Amino acid sequence: MRYARIPDQAVQRLAMYLRAVLVLQDRGIWHVSSKDLAGQVGVNDWQVRKDFSYFGELGTPGVGYDLRKLQRDIRRILRLDKKRSAILVGVGNLGKAILAYGGFARYGLRIMAAFDNDPQKVGKVVNGIRIQDVSMLKRIASGKVSLAILAIPAASAQEVVDCLVDAGIKGILSFAPCPLKVPKKVRVVGIDIAMHLATMPYYLSSD
Amino acid sequence: MRYARIPDQAVQRLAMYLRAVLVLQDRGIWHVSSKDLAGQVGVNDWQVRKDFSYFGELGTPGVGYDLRKLQRDIRRILRLDKKRSAILVGVGNLGKAILAYGGFARYGLRIMAAFDNDPQKVGKVVNGIRIQDVSMLKRIASGKVSLAILAIPAASAQEVVDCLVDAGIKGILSFAPCPLKVPKKVRVVGIDIAMHLATMPYYLSSD
DNA sequence: GGGTGTGAAAAACTTCACAGCG
DNA sequence: CGCTGTGAAGTTTTTCACACCC
Numbered sequence: 001m002r003y004a005r006i007p008d009q010a011v012q013r014l015a016m017y018l019r020a021v022l023v024l025q026d027r028g029i030w031h032v033s034s035k036d037l038a039g040q041v042g043v044n045d046w047q048v049r050k051d052f053s054y055f056g057e058l059g060t061p062g063v064g065y066d067l068r069k070l071q072r073d074i075r076r077i078l079r080l081d082k083k084r085s086a087i088l089v090g091v092g093n094l095g096k097a098i099l100a101y102g103g104f105a106r107y108g109l110r111i112m113a114a115f116d117n118d119p120q121k122v123g124k125v126v127n128g129i130r131i132q133d134v135s136m137l138k139r140i141a142s143g144k145v146s147l148a149i150l151a152i153p154a155a156s157a158q159e160v161v162d163c164l165v166d167a168g169i170k171g172i173l174s175f176a177p178c179p180l181k182v183p184k185k186v187r188v189v190g191i192d193i194a195m196h197l198a199t200m201p202y203y204l205s206s207d
Numbered sequence: 208m209r210y211a212r213i214p215d216q217a218v219q220r221l222a223m224y225l226r227a228v229l230v231l232q233d234r235g236i237w238h239v240s241s242k243d244l245a246g247q248v249g250v251n252d253w254q255v256r257k258d259f260s261y262f263g264e265l266g267t268p269g270v271g272y273d274l275r276k277l278q279r280d281i282r283r284i285l286r287l288d289k290k291r292s293a294i295l296v297g298v299g300n301l302g303k304a305i306l307a308y309g310g311f312a313r314y315g316l317r318i319m320a321a322f323d324n325d326p327q328k329v330g331k332v333v334n335g336i337r338i339q340d341v342s343m344l345k346r347i348a349s350g351k352v353s354l355a356i357l358a359i360p361a362a363s364a365q366e367v368v369d370c371l372v373d374a375g376i377k378g379i380l381s382f383a384p385c386p387l388k389v390p391k392k393v394r395v396v397g398i399d400i401a402m403h404l405a406t407m408p409y410y411l412s413s414d
Numbered sequence: 415g416g417g418t419g420t421g422a423a424a425a426a427c428t429t430c431a432c433a434g435c436g
Numbered sequence: 437c438g439c440t441g442t443g444a445a446g447t448t449t450t451t452c453a454c455a456c457c458c
Contacts, residue, residue: 093308
């Protein structure tokens with residue numbers, strides 16, 4: 001079963017396991033069982049083992065998982081074992097928050113450039129990064145950067161995405177509240193914050 | 208099949224359909240087929256029809272969907288047919304971005320209070336909302352507000368969540384990069400931005 | 415005994431194909 | 437005829453139970 005198609009959700013959970021591994025290691029823990037890890041993440045122990053089994057034998061029967069090895073293994077699987085750069089397009093409130101956020105580093109990710117179309121903002125430096133005009137997007141050294149974060153309004157999103165695709169970007173994390181059209185080779189993950197809040201009332205038991 | 212258990216994913220897509228309906232209506236369109244709507248959202252036509260069929264007969268055979276009726280129906284299904292208030296906890300960069308964002312209104316949602324634990328921030332007014340101390344969370348009129356947005360670091364997240372649960376909050380949209388423990392009756396949606404970016408390299412075909 | 419790895423069963427979700435309505 | 441609504445088939449994902457290893 002090891003080389004069968006792997007569920008997307010298993011990949012998502014793998015990232016959650018990595019997050020948990022880092023937390024446990026910070027606490028000085030060296031070793032976990034699938035049950036411990038499951039508890040930390042909020043899933044079942046057999047789910048953890050099954051997810052891992054898609055990728056190989058990561059633990060030791062009767063013993064559990066060595067956190068150092070597990071961290072290395074998950075990083076390798078998720079291709080986070082080398083440092084990667086991303087660019088940010090849109091330095092509004094959300095864009096600034098993303099630039100200021102230090103949480104990417106632990107996954108080996110770094111924002112190395114920021115773009116905006118507002119002449120007022122271009123040239124300014126936010127968190128050590130000089131904001132460039134969006135017209136400069138065309139000049140991204142293809143292959144050097146494969147990830148982009150999109151924090152712009154829906155109206156201009158598709159236009160910018162087309163530009164990013166031309167520039168050779170392979171993965172886009174978009175906060176624009178709209179669907180985006182890209183070639184099949186490009187992966188888009190859309191996070192529509194308002195929409196996420198909007199689905200909650202459905203689940204509210206009463207009221 | 209109408210009253211069987213409805214897939215979570217169908218509910219998520221329902222919100223996407225609503226988003227698309229609003230866009231189409233803005234364009235002056237009054238009427239769509241499942242195929243048109245599917246194209247707008249990026250799914251298949253039969254998926255649209257199946258999703259709708261979980262909730263009733265929303266369209267007219269041979270004709271399609273009336274956008275005004277469809278909007279009303281989806282709003283009713285998602286329980287967005289009355290205005291709701293949410294509170295925000297954590298007025299850092301991300302919290303400010305959320306306060307400034309105007310996209311909640313179209314779903315009938317409004318942020319009516321903001322809280323932070325930083326004395327420097329308490330008392331200040333951001334986007335017309337005065338920031339209160341987190342200790343005031345206890346005084347949220349239970350039942351008046353059932354949704355909360357959490358934009359705080361992982362370290363204090365669980366503590367604040369416990370507080371929110373005590374205050375009667377039923378749904379939490381969390382940007383804290385950690386799992387949260389809540390009673391089963393409370394719904395938590397966690398968005399870990401860095402983790403979403405971190406899962407992308409896995410899917411990058413080359414490099 | 416304690417704990418992993420995994421085939422097989424069960425459940426959930428998606429896709430299909432077509433009856434039937436306007 | 438065009439398009440919806442939906443049972444049934446097909447596929448994916450989760451859950452289970454247990455063989456097997458330390």
